[in-house]
Amino acid sequence: VPEYRKDPIFDRRVIFAEGRSARPHDFQARPAVRLNSNCPFCEGSERETPGELAAIRRPGTEPNSPGWQVRVVPNRYPALDTIDALPDQIPFAPQASTMPACGSHEVIIESPHHLHAVSQLSDEQLADVLRIYRDRLDCLRQDKRLRYGLIFKNVGAQAGASLEHLHSQLIATTIVPPVVEWEIGQSRQASEQLGECAWCRLVEDELASRERIVLKTSDFIAFCPFASRFPLETWIVPRSHASDYCGLDDARLALLARELRSVLSKLESALGTPAYNFVLHTTPFDTPTLDHYHWHIEIIPRVSMIAGFEWGAGYHINACLPEQAARVICGEITACSSRQD
Amino acid sequence: VPEYRKDPIFDRRVIFAEGRSARPHDFQARPAVRLNSNCPFCEGSERETPGELAAIRRPGTEPNSPGWQVRVVPNRYPALDTIDALPDQIPFAPQASTMPACGSHEVIIESPHHLHAVSQLSDEQLADVLRIYRDRLDCLRQDKRLRYGLIFKNVGAQAGASLEHLHSQLIATTIVPPVVEWEIGQSRQASEQLGECAWCRLVEDELASRERIVLKTSDFIAFCPFASRFPLETWIVPRSHASDYCGLDDARLALLARELRSVLSKLESALGTPAYNFVLHTTPFDTPTLDHYHWHIEIIPRVSMIAGFEWGAGYHINACLPEQAARVICGEITACSSRQD
Numbered sequence: 063v064p065e066y067r068k069d070p071i072f073d074r075r076v077i078f079a080e081g082r083s084a085r086p087h088d089f090q091a092r093p094a095v096r097l098n099s100n101c102p103f104c105e106g107s108e109r110e111t112p113g114e115l116a117a118i119r120r121p122g123t124e125p126n127s128p129g130w131q132v133r134v135v136p137n138r139y140p141a142l143d144t145i146d147a148l149p150d151q152i153p154f155a156p157q158a159s160t161m162p163a164c165g166s167h168e169v170i171i172e173s174p175h176h177l178h179a180v181s182q183l184s185d186e187q188l189a190d191v192l193r194i195y196r197d198r199l200d201c202l203r204q205d206k207r208l209r210y211g212l213i214f215k216n217v218g219a220q221a222g223a224s225l226e227h228l229h230s231q232l233i234a235t236t237i238v239p240p241v242v243e244w245e246i247g248q249s250r251q252a253s254e255q256l257g258e259c260a261w262c263r264l265v266e267d268e269l270a271s272r273e274r275i276v277l278k279t280s281d282f283i284a285f286c287p288f289a290s291r292f293p294l295e296t297w298i299v300p301r302s303h304a305s306d307y308c309g310l311d312d313a314r315l316a317l318l319a320r321e322l323r324s325v326l327s328k329l330e331s332a333l334g335t336p337a338y339n340f341v342l343h344t345t346p347f348d349t350p351t352l353d354h355y356h357w358h359i360e361i362i363p364r365v366s367m368i369a370g371f372e373w374g375a376g377y378h379i380n381a382c383l384p385e386q387a388a389r390v391i392c393g394e395i396t397a398c399s400s401r402q403d
Numbered sequence: 404v405p406e407y408r409k410d411p412i413f414d415r416r417v418i419f420a421e422g423r424s425a426r427p428h429d430f431q432a433r434p435a436v437r438l439n440s441n442c443p444f445c446e447g448s449e450r451e452t453p454g455e456l457a458a459i460r461r462p463g464t465e466p467n468s469p470g471w472q473v474r475v476v477p478n479r480y481p482a483l484d485t486i487d488a489l490p491d492q493i494p495f496a497p498q499a500s501t502m503p504a505c506g507s508h509e510v511i512i513e514s515p516h517h518l519h520a521v522s523q524l525s526d527e528q529l530a531d532v533l534r535i536y537r538d539r540l541d542c543l544r545q546d547k548r549l550r551y552g553l554i555f556k557n558v559g560a561q562a563g564a565s566l567e568h569l570h571s572q573l574i575a576t577t578i579v580p581p582v583v584e585w586e587i588g589q590s591r592q593a594s595e596q597l598g599e600c601a602w603c604r605l606v607e608d609e610l611a612s613r614e615r616i617v618l619k620t621s622d623f624i625a626f627c628p629f630a631s632r633f634p635l636e637t638w639i640v641p642r643s644h645a646s647d648y649c650g651l652d653d654a655r656l657a658l659l660a661r662e663l664r665s666v667l668s669k670l671e672s673a674l675g676t677p678a679y680n681f682v683l684h685t686t687p688f689d690t691p692t693l694d695h696y697h698w699h700i701e702i703i704p705r706v707s708m709i710a711g712f713e714w715g716a717g718y719h720i721n722a723c724l725p726e727q728a729a730r731v732i733c734g735e736i737t738a739c740s741s742r743q744d
Contacts (some may be wrong), residue, residue, distance in 0.1 A: 071593045071601045072586070076630045079721045132495070141712075141720045159629065214711030222512040222710025233712060239719030245413070252412045260412045275475030288500065289417045291411040341715030345537070362714055369563025370555030371482075371574060373703055374682030379482045380417045 079141040084214040103227035105174030133171045140167035166234040181327040189319035202234045203347040218337025233278040253354035263358035284325045286384035293382035298359040307344035307357040337364040405504035420482040444568035446515030453477040474512045481508035507575040522668040530660035543575045544688040559678025594695035602697035625666045627725030634723035639700040648685035648698040678705040
């Protein structure tokens with residue numbers, strides 16, 4: 063049974079999920095990405111995944127049959143037990159060293175076709191994906207035992223993907239992820255010092271300086287953050303105050319889809335279809351509205367290695383300034399830099 | 404000039420080191436590991452590295468010439484400017500967003516021969532390496548502008564190494580790394596609650612349970628920690644209270660070398676020479692002695708990928724329980740598990 067564990071000394075949780083098991087020879091190398099043949103995510107292979115939780119499909123088509131555009135299914139190798147396995151009494155005092163890891167681990171299959179790059183989607187298809195993110199979060203939010211839904215995407219083996227077919231994942235948990243708690247706390251503190259929302263100010267300052275902007279539209283900006291941890295790291299942030307991703311209506315999601323697709327297309331052409339991770343940070347289920355936080359997307363190209371220094375020190379060495387990174391992504395310069403031993 | 408940057412919202416430092424630059428095509432894939440031919444770390448190529456800072460060498464041989472066993476040189480692509488570039492007044496109020504990144508970035512070349520695995524060293528050679536770690540830390544400690552020396556090792560391309568020849572690195576900085584500050588703070592808190600050193604207790608408890616022990620000797624234990632972040636993560640901890648690595652005398656270092664080599668040999672035979680990171684955590688230069696902390700070594704085999712969940716949530720999913728991991732490393736079982744999408 064998947065469980066959270068805490069070290070006797072360190073307040074640092076880990077989920078142990080033995081169900082995500084594989085063979086010992088997988089230790090030898092990074093996992094191979096499963097390619098076209100027998101892809102369980104392609105249209106026509108619906109029976110190879112667990113039964114669908116949601117889908118955008120043509121009227122009149124049956125669940126778990128062809129006819130869909132976007133399809134959400136439980137992960138076959140879940141990191142969590144189902145939420146209904148959660149005991150009524152959770153023994154999770156700060157001292158408790160284990161507790162059951164329950165929630166929902168879902169896969170969002172972004173196309174019925176075997177695509178591997180977001181640029182291959184149309185703006186409308188990507189808008190469908192963003193809409194289903196929102197709708198799944200709103201659905202999971204109804205279960206009061208769940209406190210957070212984290213949406214992320216791994217593209218390419220280097221970024222941890224084991225299937226090539228374009229997909230995202232959603233992990234909904236009974237705890238708020240520590241990075242999100244920390245982000246919200248830091249945002250509160252910074253906003254109190256400023257006397258206004260620190261994210262609204264950040265957007266203004268980035269627009270004013272223009273040095274790190276990758277793309278701006280009427281509703282969103284994409285920029286390389288001032289203290290980027292990773293070369294070419296890019297964030298997408300709403301220009302008007304908005305802490306909850308689920309507050310976006312369909313029209314705004316269509317605009318976001320256009321911006322996101324454009325940013326990822328730039329990255330793909332600048333870097334030649336790089337591996338990357340994509341993370342959506344929004345508010346916890348029980349506090350959707352905050353006046354000091356903006357939901358945002360973090361795109362992390364996996365072009366440099368995380369090495370001993372980063373694990374040992376807890377911070378990053380980055381060989382590429384964000385002012386350069388923005389120009390690389392926009393195709394204005396081709397040289398940035400990369401980590402060497 | 405290398406600099407620390409802090410985000411306007413987040414108190415999260417990053418070192419920007421443009422000097423560690425490479426060509427844009429390096430973005431396409433992880434860096435290739437440089438092999439035997441023209442290796443700048445091999446005996447006879449001393450002129451291909453910056454001039455040596457320290458060495459263990461045969462009497463009568465000249466610096467930067469053959470005749471050495473272990474050799475310490477400045478990193479040719481340093482993450483930091485030299486400590487003498489540090490301005491007298493450092494403008495580092497909590498609000499300041501940049502400050503110069505100064506210190507020392509050194510490479511410890513562990514053998515004159517082109518070895519790539521610690522198991523190829525003799526116990527005596529490895530003891531020399533551990534001794535030079537201590538001596539470099541003690542030397543750097545004399546400079547009161549420096550607050551910490553982090554020793555780490557990247558073995559294999561998957562772990563971030565770009566040179567195959569066996570080596571470690573030392574990065575000495577004017578700040579204490581946040582992970583070390585956090586570890587020490589958590590250890591203090593846990594020890595106060597226990598009324599004794601939490602690390603002494605941890606050692607006792609691990610010895611009593613025996614479930615996670617990889618190796619124990621009279622002076623040290625190696626075990627897979629209860630809340631391991633990574634499959635097969637292994638720590639080496641002194642059994643008697645000792646917070647400062649530099650307090651080890653030559654006799655103890657010889658025992659540590661034997662234990663460390665034995666643990667790494669087990670890992671290598673269980674996993675077939677895996678990529679791994681190695682980190683030495685000890686006390687800051689200005690507080691060598693703490694009654695609630697043990698120096699320790701963390702060995703992190705890079706057998707699973709860090710993916711979107713880990714970046715987005717700030718904690719890890721691990722498919723391998725440490726009770727299993729210890730048995731895998733000891734060769735008692737071959738099956739553990741690995742991450743799948």
